[in-house]
Amino acid sequence: MNQRLEAQHRLGGLIQKHYGRAREIERTREQPIAWASTGAPNEILWAMGFFVQFPEAYAATCGARHAAHAHCAVTEARGYERHLCTYCRNSIGASLAEMEGTGAFEPLARPDFLLVSNNSCILITKWWEHLSHYWKIPMINIDSPLVVPGMDRGDIIGHVKRQCIDLIQFLEDFTKKRFDHDRMKEIVENGKRSADGYRGMLDASRHDPVPASFFDLIGHNFPNLVLRYDPASAEHYEQMKTELDMRIAGGVAAAPGMKYRLYWDGVPYWFAIRNLYEKLRNFGMSLVTSTYFEVFAFENLDPSHPLDSVAENTAMFYLNRSVGYKTETTERIFRDFHLDGGVFAYASSCKPFSISMHYIADTVRKKLGAPVTIIEGDLVDETFYDEERNNTKLQALAEALAAKRK
Amino acid sequence: MIVAGLDIGSTTTKAVILGFGQGFGGFYSDSMKPTGIDMPSVSKEVIGEAAGKVRLSFNDIERIVSTGYGRISVPFRTREMTEITCNATGVRKLYPQATLAVDIGGQDSKVIKMDASGRILAFAMNDRCAAGTGQFLEGAARTLGVSIDDLAKISRESKRKITMNSTCAVFAQTEIVSLITGRAKTEDIAAAVHEAVANRVYGLIRSVNPEPAAQIVMTGGVARNAAVVGSLERMLDREILVPNNPQVVTAYGAALLAEDLG
Numbered sequence: 001m002n003q004r005l006e007a008q009h010r011l012g013g014l015i016q017k018h019y020g021r022a023r024e025i026e027r028t029r030e031q032p033i034a035w036a037s038t039g040a041p042n043e044i045l046w047a048m049g050f051f052v053q054f055p056e057a058y059a060a061t062c063g064a065r066h067a068a069h070a071h072c073a074v075t076e077a078r079g080y081e082r083h084l085c086t087y088c089r090n091s092i093g094a095s096l097a098e099m100e101g102t103g104a105f106e107p108l109a110r111p112d113f114l115l116v117s118n119n120s121c122i123l124i125t126k127w128w129e130h131l132s133h134y135w136k137i138p139m140i141n142i143d144s145p146l147v148v149p150g151m152d153r154g155d156i157i158g159h160v161k162r163q164c165i166d167l168i169q170f171l172e173d174f175t176k177k178r179f180d181h182d183r184m185k186e187i188v189e190n191g192k193r194s195a196d197g198y199r200g201m202l203d204a205s206r207h208d209p210v211p212a213s214f215f216d217l218i219g220h221n222f223p224n225l226v227l228r229y230d231p232a233s234a235e236h237y238e239q240m241k242t243e244l245d246m247r248i249a250g251g252v253a254a255a256p257g258m259k260y261r262l263y264w265d266g267v268p269y270w271f272a273i274r275n276l277y278e279k280l281r282n283f284g285m286s287l288v289t290s291t292y293f294e295v296f297a298f299e300n301l302d303p304s305h306p307l308d309s310v311a312e313n314t315a316m317f318y319l320n321r322s323v324g325y326k327t328e329t330t331e332r333i334f335r336d337f338h339l340d341g342g343v344f345a346y347a348s349s350c351k352p353f354s355i356s357m358h359y360i361a362d363t364v365r366k367k368l369g370a371p372v373t374i375i376e377g378d379l380v381d382e383t384f385y386d387e388e389r390n391n392t393k394l395q396a397l398a399e400a401l402a403a404k405r406k
Numbered sequence: 407m408i409v410a411g412l413d414i415g416s417t418t419t420k421a422v423i424l425g426f427g428q429g430f431g432g433f434y435s436d437s438m439k440p441t442g443i444d445m446p447s448v449s450k451e452v453i454g455e456a457a458g459k460v461r462l463s464f465n466d467i468e469r470i471v472s473t474g475y476g477r478i479s480v481p482f483r484t485r486e487m488t489e490i491t492c493n494a495t496g497v498r499k500l501y502p503q504a505t506l507a508v509d510i511g512g513q514d515s516k517v518i519k520m521d522a523s524g525r526i527l528a529f530a531m532n533d534r535c536a537a538g539t540g541q542f543l544e545g546a547a548r549t550l551g552v553s554i555d556d557l558a559k560i561s562r563e564s565k566r567k568i569t570m571n572s573t574c575a576v577f578a579q580t581e582i583v584s585l586i587t588g589r590a591k592t593e594d595i596a597a598a599v600h601e602a603v604a605n606r607v608y609g610l611i612r613s614v615n616p617e618p619a620a621q622i623v624m625t626g627g628v629a630r631n632a633a634v635v636g637s638l639e640r641m642l643d644r645e646i647l648v649p650n651n652p653q654v655v656t657a658y659g660a661a662l663l664a665e666d667l668g
Contacts, residue, residue: 358613362528362615365527365528371526372528373529374530376533386533388475389514389531389533392475392488392489392490392531393529393531395487395488396488396490396491396526396529399487399488399490399491399526400491400526403491403525403526404525
């Protein structure tokens with residue numbers, strides 16, 4: 001954040017263009033609009049000519065812009081209880097506000113179809129079901145069994161692939177269009193290039209000093225999630241990699257003078273990004289990377305096997321992996337990125353993400369001897385954020401890191 | 407060298423003054439006052455009072471390490487450090503073998519796990535809920551119409567075990583009222599209240615996976631409450647050590663760290 005990357009300006013342009021186009025399509029109806037979950041086989045939607053929007057990304061934006069509270073209040077007034085996922089509450093609240101004309105914050109373009117996969121969490125299908133009920137439009141859930149030891153990888157991928165074929169048939173009827181295999185191959189090719197570029201961007205953070213911090217990179221999930229069907233996404237990462245490499249060559253640090261390299265676990269507290277950045281910087285700690293980025297990696301795309309690889313991408317979605325896999329990934333990241341300690345961000349309303357947190361934090365602490373702390377807050381609901389205690393915990397982490405270096 | 411450790415907690419501000427080095431021979435003094443809203447003023451008063459006990463004044467203090475929630479509110483601090491580091495330092499000075507510190511204050515509770523050399527391995531703090539803190543006990547005492555000091559004494563007379571279902575301090579008040587209405591005896595309710603606090607702290611202790619043979623030291627205002635300490639000892643099946651003046655241990659640790667700043 002100290003040294004602004006050129007890529008930030010370009011990202012702003014990509015986001016603006018995407019949402020501008022959404023508004024235009026909403027008006028002209030030249031393309032059907034789908035709302036999809038992050039881990040769904042969205043290449044199929046793009047290949048079928050859908051314009052795809054992401055309620056989870058929208059919730060993050062609302063959180064960062066301090067707009068989620070108003071949406072959550074709409075949902076609460078309908079009797080949805082406060083401990084439900086706040087992404088869900090934000091999304092349903094914004095939808096209701098939009099339908100009732102009471103006004104939502106920069107609302108998503110109205111959907112024609114909803115696609116979800118239960119590979120990210122247990123609640124998400126219910127969330128989509130409520131969206132389907134309110135918008136009165138069809139939804140399809142792609143069931144993706146949890147990838148735990150003992151399950152056959154091929155069976156899981158096959159199970160998802162069969163549903164992808166069913167989805168294609170449904171969409172052919174829905175759109176009255178034939179599925180275009182060549183277009184699908186092209187989209188998977190673009191996605192693969194984008195995913196490679198995304199990984200290249202993340203890997204630059206192995207360098208010390210880190211050329212771009214976690215806070216600098218966090219928004220750059222957007223192209224690989226929302227625009228990977230478009231070559232513009234890959235181009236963005238390729239240009240960004242050049243910029244990061246130049247920083248590395250020139251010894252430019254994201255924030256000069258940082259003493260400790262930290263790991264972040266969990267979904268960012270979107271409303272507190274700047275607050276946390278400044279807090280950590282004051283303690284000489286730089287957030288370098290996170291397994292959160294793995295959620296947006298989409299690394300299994302293979303243009304030589306478009307549908308199989310899309311099914312594999314869905315089945316092997318990071319959030320659908322076992323606790324053991326996530327723990328090993330976290331340990332590997334600690335080693336590969338030379339991290340000194342970790343901040344584990346417990347999210348009060350996101351139990352599926354938070355449930356493994358204590359286990360992973362404890363394993364990292366014991367096996368790697370890295371000081372860690374678990375702070376408390378939420379994805380977008382600011383009322384769950386425990387600032388005073390979190391300040392103490394972050395300062396205590398800095399003190400533990402200093403004591404370890406003595 | 408004369409140094410002070412200042413622990414500005416949510417309910418009480420504590421100061422410890424240490425003198426050491428040539429010409430002093432070494433001395434200790436402490437004092438405490440309710441925190442109130444003007445933290446810098448009360449902090450000055452507390453340090454001044456502790457200094458007065460050894461015929462010194464606030465201006466004689468050469469270094470001050472502040473800690474607690476109000477640690478950054480005092481402009482005259484030399485440095486601020488967290489309660490985690492200060493408490494662990496104080497506990498280890500008093501009990502060099504201690505590897506688990508449990509500190510329960512007015513609005514928070516914390517557990518600190520240390521290795522044999524005193525290095526902090528892990529720590530846990532209560533969440534935003536006041537259950538498992540002094541505030542929970544104060545609320546219960548108020549509802550029962552007894553003083554906080556009498557609450558522990560009364561609970562010794564308990565003959566019948568009652569389990570409190572509420573883990574929230576606010577809901578617990580309602581539950582106590584309903585127990586009173588149901589003609590439960592005050593001593594049994596008091597015992598249940600202590601058990602509820604101990605239960606929450608027990609969960610916090612378990613979350614840091616203490617070594618089975620860890621020497622446990624409890625500090626903070628609630629450590630003066632023998633009923634909570636006793637409940638925790640039963641749950642852990644271990645003896646818990648409590649220093650003579652458990653409320654000032656974190657301030658004592660802060661003073662020791664001030665001494666080290668040189």
